[in-house]
Amino acid sequence: MLLPRIDTAALVARRARLSKALEGAPALIAAGAPSPRNYRANPWPYRAASHFLYLAGAPIPGAFLLLEGDAATLFVETPDDDDELWHGPSASLADLAAAVGCAVRDASDLPRVLAGRRVATLPAIDAPTRERQSDLLGRPVRYGALAEDDAALADAMIALRLVHDEAAIRGLREAADGTAAAHLAGMRATRVGLREHAIRGAMESALLTRGMGTSYQSIVTVHGEVLHNHGYGHELREGDLLLADVGAETEGGWAGDVTRTWPVSGRFSETQRSMYELVLTANRAAIEKVAPGVRYRDVHLASCHVIARGLVDLGVLRGDPEELVADGVHALFFPHGVGHLIGLDVHDMEDLGDRAGYAPGRTRSSQFGLSYLRLDRDLAPGMAVTIEPGFYVVPAILRDPKLKAIARDRIDHATLERFADVRGIRVEDDVLVTATGAEVLTSAIPKTVRDVEHAVGGG
Amino acid sequence: MLLPRIDTAALVARRARLSKALEGAPALIAAGAPSPRNYRANPWPYRAASHFLYLAGAPIPGAFLLLEGDAATLFVETPDDDDELWHGPSASLADLAAAVGCAVRDASDLPRVLAGRRVATLPAIDAPTRERQSDLLGRPVRYGALAEDDAALADAMIALRLVHDEAAIRGLREAADGTAAAHLAGMRATRVGLREHAIRGAMESALLTRGMGTSYQSIVTVHGEVLHNHGYGHELREGDLLLADVGAETEGGWAGDVTRTWPVSGRFSETQRSMYELVLTANRAAIEKVAPGVRYRDVHLASCHVIARGLVDLGVLRGDPEELVADGVHALFFPHGVGHLIGLDVHDMEDLGDRAGYAPGRTRSSQFGLSYLRLDRDLAPGMAVTIEPGFYVVPAILRDPKLKAIARDRIDHATLERFADVRGIRVEDDVLVTATGAEVLTSAIPKTVRDVEHAVGGG
Structure with missing residues (x-):
């Protein structure tokens, strides 16, 4: 070599x-x-x-x-x-x-x-x-x-x-740049009638062309409610949302990990827009929370509170948001953790198990949702994490008796029906903890409704 | 799933x-x-x-x-x-x-x-x-x-x-179609000043977009003399030849395996053209030889004879072509076998070793060049093989004392110098043995000087 x-x-x-x-x-x-x-x-x-x-x-x-x-x-x-x-x-x-x-x-x-x-x-x-x-x-x-x-x-x-040193941070920035190019290419390539394959091809081509690979198997799907969906065969239809979770791996091995969700037609429907803005608000609230000394589980919970409150406002959930989060009802729609460490591995050091993600003395919760949280450390300058809240309508969850028991009567199914054109939304960024707060490494990627619609070409 | x-x-x-x-x-x-x-x-x-x-x-x-x-x-x-x-x-x-x-x-x-x-x-x-x-x-x-x-x-x-059945042959045709799309995309994307990465990206994107992957790590390089070159960092310069060995893998797992070599500028130089045509002639002579009952080693040798004769005609080698092949002198410029089985694996069934490629009682030669031949069976209708002769100027070979001893005084180094802008050329197709001869599955891919130059955009 x-x-x-x-x-x-x-x-x-x-x-x-x-x-x-x-x-x-x-x-x-x-x-x-x-x-x-x-x-x-x-x-x-x-x-x-x-x-x-x-x-x-x-x-x-x-x-x-x-x-x-x-x-x-x-x-x-x-x-x-x-x-x-x-x-x-x-x-x-x-x-x-x-x-x-x-x-x-x-x-x-x-x-x-x-x-x-x-x-x-x-x-x-x-x-x-x-x-x-x-x-x-x-x-x-x-x-x-x-x-x-x-x-x-x-x-x-x-x-x-x-704690990433300067050379590592350069690697992460390079990965973020490649990841941004991939997402822009994906948004621009999106057209009704294409298959998911075509968008994946456009996104990964942008990486290959820069001498990069992917740091994990890309998810590019109109069925974002399947969290690890590695099929790419669906046709993009008018009215679909496309969820793309694609990250670069640089030549040196540094990872990017970004999800964007955009309307195939270039325009969000009313229901899609309101749910997208809720997830975006959760993304921003979590990023806002990132700072030295903050426990990452509290970053997670900050996004959960936004999701719970928003779902109450939209009429999908009933009850007090605090209580809904305490009971884990929000997790029926946001079942995974808000993020994880990122570095040379997309889930950094996951080969060492929770020893890397969990501070000594901390262990995973047994609560549905929180049990999938991969990181529970106090943040420090130089750490890099993803922030990736989501909203998903997962049939397997909604019909599960154990999980239905958590919800009791607090899901308004009639209202939820109105969001049938929202199957899965996730908005994910890579974030560096700084001395005073957080820097979003992936801020070049369209994220607001307007910017996303504009990039797809419908705005 | x-x-x-x-x-x-x-x-x-x-x-x-x-x-x-x-x-x-x-x-x-x-x-x-x-x-x-x-x-x-x-x-x-x-x-x-x-x-x-x-x-x-x-x-x-x-x-x-x-x-x-x-x-x-x-x-x-x-x-x-x-x-x-x-x-x-x-x-x-x-x-x-x-x-x-x-x-x-x-x-x-x-x-x-x-x-x-x-x-x-x-x-x-x-x-x-x-x-x-x-x-x-x-x-x-x-x-x-x-x-x-x-x-x-x-x-x-x-x-x-x-012996491929009809369903298998459909799989191989599908792989050949994807492979053709990749090579056309690669030729069209080629421009002086790009890096090899960019052409690889264009080629693999054409596969991903069809829901296919690659059946092996792509080789896309201006240093075709490095046979398994998996770097993609060189800049494409005026006067370079680009060698692309890229094959599709279909959703069902069927492999394509094709190499084309094209001029970055869209025009072969005189020396490149004469050497390209020699390799093309060897490719055609080998395909011509493919038929039921023919021993694959003889297909290999047919291409070796063409290369040896051609190198004598061009003044690169001295001596009798038959003798040059018998002594393995041609192999200093064409060191690998002319091909291998292709099917669900790009080297089909190579997990079983030479048991698959070599008929019972046959074993690998110890002669340099022939020792790399992966297949020595009698051909039968329904078998599929690659045909991939090449010409390479490999410094490691030309300075190796053992290999220099094979050449003796039969290489004209002054004439070889004139071909300095030819570092590596390979022309590879996937071929199905039919009842009476051979069908080239990858015939849609430009192969003549004119077609290649036209596809790259210089013709």
Whole structure:
């Protein structure tokens, strides 16, 4: 491989901070192996582990980074004899060492270097690399089950990656720019009679054209009420809302994650507009709430209160908004959390489970809705989160006996019927916590009714 | 999931033929699990195993198909309670049974159904599914190492999938149509000053817009001499040739695989044109050779002879073309095989290794060039193959002492210098073996100098 742009100074500083947090204890960070699609020689695009990208800056299949005190060593696989024929000239080991700012050795040295030592690691996402980790360290390394030896490393990585440094913030801005281009392309490409596929193609093309990929499987659907809808076969009809949840992944691995919902015709109906403005208000209220020291669950609850109050005003819910939120009735229409960490992973560090998203001592609620909240930490400057409230009419929820019991008589079904042309709306931005409040990284993407209608071409 | 278009009758017929070949011995075919990117909840698009798609017609994560005599049973995982919220309504088991044309049961029944029985299987590409197969069958199931019990199943599947039935041929035609749209879009999007990214974006957008994906990682590069070049960062300059190796994957999983090489400016230089026409002649000579009963290695050699003769005519090689091919000198400029099987996999059934590509008793040559030939079977009507000769000036080859020893004094380096603006050319089509010869499935894609220049907009 040839080297991408690498900010050597940022990598050196990150490794120094991690080593300090570990008090010099050794740590082995795996890049991971390519994932095959249908046979071994046909892999998905290579995606190195985010922990590795964060500390080594380049996606190097099969590599390991060993940190011990002030020393960092990158162990890389020697290319096969015919590697240059198939994959072209590689960066020399000297160039690699200079770019990553550390020593480089052959991966075949690793067993000797690690033999008999206690070294912490983080489980790779792919099974072959976890097997390699287990062999190298002489103990089982399992995804989703951190060994005691590894917990301190996980906590140190979390502390480091939670607060984005300048290089990271540049990466997030770059991802936000690509994501903005994709959403604008999607809005502009929208026409009655096309299929969802076509809009997805326009959006992802805008990313590919910039040398970016997607940081997760795009959702581009006129059935936004299906939260993780990965089909793209529906025709766009007059009167439909199109929900697009599409985010860039930069060459360096940084993620964008944005949802916009727009009318296929270019004009919201009255009912769509009033519900869209409610979700937009919830988005803004949550962003308004973002500031250092604020507990993220309270950001979530701020958006829930707006949704509950708005649904009462629109006549869809009955009762006191405070009580509706306390009982979780709003969650029948806004069942997911208001957002999550974002960084090198779109759900940043979710490979470490709730250890990343939940502060020590905090655990997930068992209440429907709140149980899906992925983040419950106190915010600090440099953290980045998504803010993504929504409103959905989900038949599976509305007919579920347990959930109906939560609602009791507080849903006005006749009024809800009037919103039949609103199936799912979500408005999502990526937000950086600043010293005094919040900066919306994705503010270039049309969001008001007027701006959205104008971008789609109906305004 | 909702069901894609399924040709039930074709599936039933395929399963009947397989069971007959197995003389009723039971076989367990795994669909496989989604592959995670960077954490478990962020998977690559789900791609079911081709053997499963071939027999069950639909990509159902985690499913197994059990064949025993005339009976076929599909074992599927019961959705979680909240599955409908996140993924929408699923096809009912009754609908699924009707579409796939077999019984459907819950996957949790499998251990009981299989307990203590000898059942053949084919190793899944993903490690978690192979672990499941090992558990279910009480024996290790390893990728790339078929157990004796499984070899007969592999051979029966190979015999079945080698000869495409009508439904398969429809799938291949659909893939060829998508692939044609991608290449036309790529040619039309080409402009001096853009980056390779932009052309890749235009090509893949044409696929996404049709509800298709790519069947392998696209190669779109002005450095075609790097055979598996997956970077897209170079600027397109006046005088560059752009090599694009991009193939569609249809919703049903069928693959296209086409390479075209075109001048960025819209006009081939004299040297580019003469070398392009040579590669085109080799492509045509190989296609001409395709017919039932012909050994595929002879198709490969037919293209090698054209390349060798042409390079002698152009003054790049010295000597007798027959002797140059016998010694493998042509392979210094055309180092790979002329093609491979194509079907549900772009290298069809490569998960089974050379067992699929090589007829019993035939093995890979050790000669440079020929050693990369992926297919050496006698052709039969219904087989589909790629035909993809090329010419490349690969520095790593030309300076390799072992390979220089093959060339001796038979390369005229001064003449080769004159072709400095030709770094890599490949012309690849997908070809169906018919009763009397061959049908080029990808004939809609510009291929002559004139058609290519016209499509790029310089002609």
